[in-house]
Every structure is written in C-alpha cells, then in structure tokens.
Amino acid sequence: MSGRRRNGKSFLLEALTEAAGGLYLSAVQEEGRVLSLQRFSEAVAAHAGVPARALRLGGWEEVLSTALDVVNRAPGAPLLVIDELPYLLQHSPEIPGLLQLLYDRSQSRKAPGGRIVLCGSAMSVMSELLSGTRPLRGRAVLDLRLPAFDYRTARTHWQVDDPGTALLVDACLGGAPGYRPLAPGAVPQSTGDFDDWIQRTLLDPGRALYSRVEAEFLLREDPRITRRTLYYDLLSAVARGASTPARIGSLLERQRSAVVAPLEVLESTGYLRREQDLLKARNPVITVADPVIRFNQLITLPLVDMVEHGRAADAWRESRPTFQSKILGPHFEELARHWTRAFAPDEAPLRIGAVGSTDVPDPAAKTKHEVDVLALAPGERPRSAHTRVALVGEAKATIQPRGMRDVERLEHIRGLLAGLGHETADASLALHSLHGFHPDVQRAAARRRDLLLIDLAALYGDGPVLGGG
Template sequence: MDKPLRIFGRAREWDGLASFATRPTSAMRGGASLAVVSGRRRQGKSYLLQALAEASGGMYFAATEATEAESLRLFTEALARHTREFIETPFRDWNDAIAHMFRSFSDRPAVVVIDEFPFLSRTTPALPSIIQRELGPGGSGQASTARLVLCGSAMSVMGGLLAGQAPLRGRASLELVVQPFRHRESAEFWEITDPRLAALVHAVVGGTPAYRNEFTQGDAPTSVEDFDAWVVRTVLNPQTPLFREARYLLAEESAIRNPALYHSVLAAIAGGHNTNGGIANFIGRRADQITHPLNVLEDCALIAREPDMFRPGRARYRIVEPLITFYEAIMRKRWAELEIRRAEQVWATSRQTFLTQVVGPHLEALCRALALESGDQLFTEQPSEVGSGTVNDPVNRTQIEIDVVALSAQEANSPRRIVSLGEVKWGEVIGHPHLHRLMRARDLLRAKGYDTEATTLALYGGAGFTTELTAAAATDDRILLVGLDRLYS
C-alpha cells in the first residue's frame, strides 16, 4: 500500500503498518495477528490508522469514555456496519464480541483498528486477557485473518500491555511508538527555512503535528522578527487551544492523582533542578518521596531519565514535551496575568528566562540527538551512546559540565573510547575559553583511563564562533564547529 499523499512524513511508520496489514497469513505463525500502536497525544496516530484502514478496506473503531455496556453496543454497531452482517442477538459481554470479531474475518487479511483502547480496558480490565485467549490455541483467532491494531495515548496503559507478566506479552508482531517529528522534519512541516527561527519554534511546540494547524489555526511565524508576536498571539493567547494544552497533557494521564505535586516536579526540572536531590529540595520533599511521581511521569513519557555518562548512579531528568517546559518556566507563574490578556507584558519580562531556561537546554537536547543520528558524518566513528556528563576537576575544585558526550561501544579488555566531547551555547559567541574547558575535561578523562586519542572536541553554537576559533578549527580536524545551519542541514 502506498502512503497517502495527505500524510506528511511518517514513512517508516507507514511501512511498518502496511507490512503488518498485508503480510500473507501463510508467512506468519497462523491465524490473526496483533499490533500495538502508542504515542503521546496529538502525534497523528488516529490520522495514520484511519488512513491505513481506508487504504486496506479495514475497520476503524474509536472508543469513547463510556460505560462497558455502551462501549460494547457501539463496537457491535461498528462491526455490523463494516461486515454488513446483521447481528441478531446482542453480545452479552466482550467475550462474545471479541470471539465474533475474529470469526468475521476469515478469507483475507483484514485490518481491525481499535483506537483509544485504554477507554475500553479501564471499564473492562479483563479485555487484554480476553484478546490473549482468543489469539491463543483453541481461540477464534486461530482461524481468522484479522490484523488487530490496538492504539492508545495513555502511555502508562499502553506500555503495560506488553510488559512483564501482562496477558498480551509475546503476542504482538508489531509494536509501534509514534514519536513527534524530529527537528529537521518539524521545520519542514512548519515550512520554516530559517534555522534560528526553526529552533525557537521547536523549543516552544516541539515536533507535535497537531500544533501546526489545529491548535494555531495555521498561524506560523514568518521570520525571527515575527517570533515574539507569534508567541503572544498563539501560545500566550487565552483564545487559542494551545494556551491550556500543557495543563491538559497532564490532566489526561489517569495515573496522575495529585496534579499539584506533579506540576511542582515539572517546574523544578524546567527551572534547572534536574537531579533527584535538586527536585526534592525545590518542592520541599525528601528524595525518597519523589521517587513515585518521577516514575509515573517517566511511564507517561512526559519526562526522561538520562544517566550521567561519567558518574554511574547519577542521573538528570529532562521534560520530553517542550510545550510543558514552556508552560512551567514561563506561563504557570504568570497565569493570572495571561488570563486577563496581558501577554505582551508577560512576554516582555519573561523572554530572557525563555532563552536561558527553555531554549538553551532545548538546544543541548537537539545537539545530542544530532550526535546520535549523524555521528558518522560528524566524528571519526558512529557513537553507540550519547548523553551528558560531569567531570570532576580536583585541582581547580570545580566540576566541568559536558553538554554532549559521545562514547563508542565498550570493548572487552580495552579502555572506553570517547568519540566526542561537546559544549553547547545558544546566545553566547563561542571562543577559545570554551574550547579550553573541553581540552581540560579531555585531559582529566584520559587520566581516569578513557581513550581520548581520537576524541573530537565539538562546539555547538547558536550565536556563532569567534574568528580565532574558526581559524583554529580549519587547521585541526579534531575541532568541530556546528552552527544552526549545520544542525538543520
């Protein structure tokens, strides 16, 4: 199946779904097959699966928040419409409905999409077990050609479907997580060609497709000079859906029972207090009291735990959704003013905070992503791990923070090779002092037993580089300068 022209990007996702939908039964273990599709809200999962069902002549059913009886009735009606089969006796429960669904598809591969599956499993907790039974030996799925796709946005629920001792573990032949667009793809989607403007917009809305048209009515900034006005008329405007979106992202997660606590945790991370102890101190709790909320936010795919590359056991937390970072750092503290339409005044006094607490850390994350995705084009080899790290400098009694650490794969009986050490600056022209910090860190790591013979010292700058540093990089292939143009090329 060719990907419909109306779908932007998503080539890999479409190829995976199309292969799952069209694979002959004889090439599989026999009988029906299962796919689990998940991803945070607003990423276009439903749009993608509706197109898949349409292209394959399959069935698409979107569950709603309803009682078990109503959900069962709605599913029965959707199944009857698709199969054009008169279901004389209403199904007693989901046992009958799932068994009948599989029996309804027996002559050719047929896609059956159940979207917003968590709504169903919440009122019928046994539903995953029912599907597992019908897919197993003796179940109705053994003689079926159905390609069942379960989709949902509740990441804690969807992630648990195939984990641990879950009934469906080992049953899915496709597990697909629909991610936000990457920064280059996002710039193309927003039709932005200026790398600086693209980075600024991405720091606010990330790569979520729905924010381009549905949430901003198609309003995109026309230039860097228009960016401030665009922020005021979109994300800081109480009349746009984007204004309250960050709040809704948290409220929609059923695992979050105490929103005030979780907002405080997110505010701590957005403010740069990104270690376990730093978060605990910021919100006034003991470190052991925030373990659960951190785990819940991680399960919901709202934050990510990123280990320190040089200090085992220590990690930093990062908010995954840029819009939440923007809300916690800029909007939450000034919410009352924003609601009475004082966006211009709020933004005028918050713009510097945006550049330091939002754009700066966001650029670091983009540079780490670049190092991992395109490391073979930047360095002497493709790194196997990319992150950040801290190097102790006992002589100067300080710590050197390394924004981008790229390591090679660990080899037995050999020291770990450091492919690259990187410094990232958004609003500061990068010069020799930044390079010397990386050199100092490299020497300290060599003394600790790391292989730094071919380490590339990378400097990632949003405001450019000094003439002297540019000249030095031109004569030393172990010095790499990455500007915004290269980040988006």
C-alpha cells in the same frame, strides 16, 4: 502502538485501516460500558454490510470475536484496530484477557485469526499490557512507541525556512505534528514573527494551543495522575533545574521517598526523561521531556494572571530571560546531542557509539566541568573504565559567538578525561553555537582535524560542518 497525544497515531491507523480495508474502532473517554458495546456493535455491523439491529452482541467476547469473523469474511485485509484502548479498560478491564483467549484459539485454528492493533495515548497503561504476567505478554508481534518528529522533520512539517525560527518553535512545541492545525494564522518565518505567534498560540487563553489547557489535557491522559497539584509541582521543580529526586524533594519541602513514585509515573508517561551520566554511575539526571509542559511550567503558570487578563505581550516580555536560559539553552543542548547521534556520522568525519553528557572533576581547580555532548567510540560500553572517547563537545545558545577560549576549555576537559584513565588520543572537539564563531576559531578549525564547528545551519543540514580536516 503507544505515544503521546498529538503525535499522529490515530491519523496513521485510520489511513492504514482505510488502505487495507480493515475495521477501525475507537473508544471515547467519557463513554461507559453499555454505550461502548452498543457503538462497537454498530460499527461491526456496518463493516459487515448489515443493519445495526441485525447484530445483538451482549459482551466484549462477542464483539471482539464477531469483529474478527467479519474482517476475515469482508474483502480486504483481516485487520482490526482498537484505538484509545485505555478508555475501554477503565470500565472493561477484562478485554486483554479476552484478546488472549481469542489469540490462543486462533493459534489452534478454533477461531479466525487476523491482525489486531491496540493503540493508546496513556503510555504507562499501554506499556503494562505486555509486562510481567499480563495476559498479552509474549503474544505481541510488535510493540511500537510512536515518537514526535525530530527537529529537522518538524521544521519541514511547519514549513519554516529560517532555522533560527524553526529552533524557537521546536523549543516550545517539539515535534508533535498535531499542533500545526491548531496554530492560527501564518507560520512564523522570523524571530519578529515568533514573538507575535507565541502570544496568539501558547499564551492565548482563547486558543486550543493555550499551554495551560494543553498541559492539563496531556496529564489527564494517564489514569494514575490524580493529585495534579503534586505532579504540577514536580514538573515545575524539574523545569527549574532540580535534576535528582533529592533536589526535587528539597525544593518542594518533601522527603525524597515521597517524590520517587510520582516521578516514576511522569517518566513512564514520557513527560520526564531520566538520563544516566555516560562515564560514571551516579544518580541519573532528570529533565522535562515534553516542550509544551516545560513552557507551561516556566512561562505560562508563573504569569498566568497577566496572561488570562489580556496582557500576553507583557507576560512574554517579562519571561524572555527565563525562556532564553531555562528553555532555549537546554533545548539547544539536547538538539546538539541529537545531531551527534543521528547526523554526525554522515555529516562529519566521525565514528561514534553511545552519546550523552557527563561531569568531569577538576581537582586542581576544585570544581567540575559539565560536558554537554560526549560520544564514546563504537562498541564502548557506558560507565566503563578506560573508555575510548570519540568526541567532547559544548553547546551554547548565548548571543556571543564562540572563540578560542571555548576550544581551550574543551582541550582541558579532554586532558582531564585522559588523567582519569580514558583514551582520548583520537577524541574530536566539537563546538555547537547558536550565534556562530569568531574568525580565530574558524581559522583554527580549517587547519585542525580534531576540531569541529557546528553552527545553526549545520545543525539543520543547511550548511557544512567546519573543521575536521
């Protein structure tokens, strides 16, 4: 099991171990080999019901084999959980090989079996455990990457009634459940509450949720991130809109080749997301995947002097335009794609396959159109010729209600896609709007089967999707 810190991995594994009667062991980041062996030995002895001094275990092979023997003899399920494994690997890299040895012995019944769960927050380290010729490759029954809550579950977790306020919180923190206990005071229930809440959480240097401290904490999880200045610069460049290695390198005045490897590290850790155009093969679009890091790079760091000298209110007021355009807008687009993937088949008259975004060239106008939400028909392969398109959509978080001009733009894009050879006869048009719709577009949706209107209430499941017959 792997996943970003604060997603609840340890919480779930401790609860599982307690319910099953197994043995839970967790590594400590600053602890060396000798102290780790001693502490694990004491935990194994305690689970066996004997004094700590009764077990003198000299190495990891003894610790692991004795732990398996103990969980097989003790009442309850033969379950052994080793949490934060990457911390152990920093001083004891032989552990995966020893686990392979114990696994192979158990298969030939020369040693006790059982279930071993390995867990860690350094996702690149965890993913390499099962890669290539690594000792544990082919021996794992389950490789689980625990995600954060989706935006609807996060709203329930935070107990925010107002969907607009829930969207603002999600744009800043995402769905990591571990952040709620760290947020002081009442949960915001209105946009007015949100302004005060953001100043006493992500913009308060004295709080655990201060975004600068949290971002540094997250980046320290991966042992490959050593030159933190470079990685901070890369994250800032992507957060500001540079979406390809060439553009990122140009913004930082570095060669493209110099940024490719560190970008791959940030992608493997889950802090950057790489998405391919749904219709054509080209350089993938790189975006910041972690909301807390995005907030830190765009809001906190540029105004860090103001924030750390007690002027969080001024800093927040100065950064509101950036928050609206660089954080809330892109986040709303991502939620629109998530709604299309996860909820549209049940809440709208749609049958869809792959979902993503694309750019559509418009030769006559000598421009191109960015399509925020594109869905292919079920069974269609992305980046194929003559693809059947199920939906063409736009997501707008601007303050104006959307009108017929937006529908006409989508109709134009649908025609351009048909001109490129794609099948669009059955393609629906979808407008996602943070601030509703003009009456004329609502009347049009009421009589058109190919037009869907998704407001904030529909996005969160509080109200119906308008249109679609």
